[in-house]
Amino acid sequence: QQQVKQSPQSLIVQKGGISIINCAYENTAFDYFPWYQQFPGKGPALLIAIRPDVSEKKEGRFTISFNKSAKQFSLHIMDSQPGDSATYFCAAFSSGSARQLTFGSGTQLTVLP
Amino acid sequence: DTAVSQTPKYLVTQMGNDKSIKCEQNLGHDTMYWYKQDSKKFLKIMFSYNNKELIINETVPNRFSPKSPDKAHLNLHINSLELGDSAVYFCASRRTESNTGELFFGEGSRLTVL
Numbered sequence: 255q256q257q258v259k260q261s262p263q264s265l266i267v268q269k270g271g272i273s274i275i276n277c278a279y280e281n282t283a284f285d286y287f288p289w290y291q292q293f294p295g296k297g298p299a300l301l302i303a304i305r306p307d308v309s310e311k312k313e314g315r316f317t318i319s320f321n322k323s324a325k326q327f328s329l330h331i332m333d334s335q336p337g338d339s340a341t342y343f344c345a346a347f348s349s350g351s352a353r354q355l356t357f358g359s360g361t362q363l364t365v366l367p
Numbered sequence: 368d369t370a371v372s373q374t375p376k377y378l379v380t381q382m383g384n385d386k387s388i389k390c391e392q393n394l395g396h397d398t399m400y401w402y403k404q405d406s407k408k409f410l411k412i413m414f415s416y417n418n419k420e421l422i423i424n425e426t427v428p429n430r431f432s433p434k435s436p437d438k439a440h441l442n443l444h445i446n447s448l449e450l451g452d453s454a455v456y457f458c459a460s461r462r463t464e465s466n467t468g469e470l471f472f473g474e475g476s477r478l479t480v481l
Contacts (some may be wrong), residue, residue, distance in 0.1 A: 297472030347468030348476040352423050357410040
């Protein structure tokens with residue numbers, strides 16, 4: 255069963271626009287929520303991450319909004335650029351002794367010039 | 368210097384063959400993972416090792432056997448390859464003490480089974 259659900263599957267945005275990707279999780283045994291960015295032919299790389307006791311985190315043009323009661327979190331990319339075109343994955347990092355990342359299904363973002 | 372390196376990057380083989388993928392990290396991390404990314408880009412954990420010890424073994428056919436000769440290396444051996452094994456396999460590592468969920472991924476090994 256998929257514990258982290260991500261939408262949309264694909265997103266096309268004009269340069270300068272705002273890209274929004276949404277995720278929802280089911281398991282409460284997660285204690286960190288990172289977002290990863292993956293370019294073709296490369297491995298995923300950490301973009302930004304948030305703790306569940308924080309409602310928002312901003313790094314440059316990237317912002318995570320977190321709603322613990324709704325078990326939802328989202329990534330906002332402001333002033334989207336063609337270089338942001340990539341696949342974005344939300345993830346949840348489990349607590350406990352066997353810590354692992356559970357990924358969402360990914361969003362293919364295309365930013366048009 | 369590549370932090371997490373995998374070899375080979377591409378692997379094309381026939382059904383029924385046995386193949387291995389090697390992974391090495393020079394970050395000094397002691398937790399390593401194998402993830403499988405399917406054709407729809409879905410990333411699923413396969414195994415996790417901590418200090419050469421198997422920690423996580425998801426529902427993976429026992430044709431897949433990881434081996435960690437030391438904490439900087441985690442290799443993946445696959446026996447009797449099947450068409451459904453075609454995917455990109457990613458090795459990753461992290462500091463065990465890190466709580467942020469930051470994993471460092473290799474560039475992947477694309478396996479094609481014909």
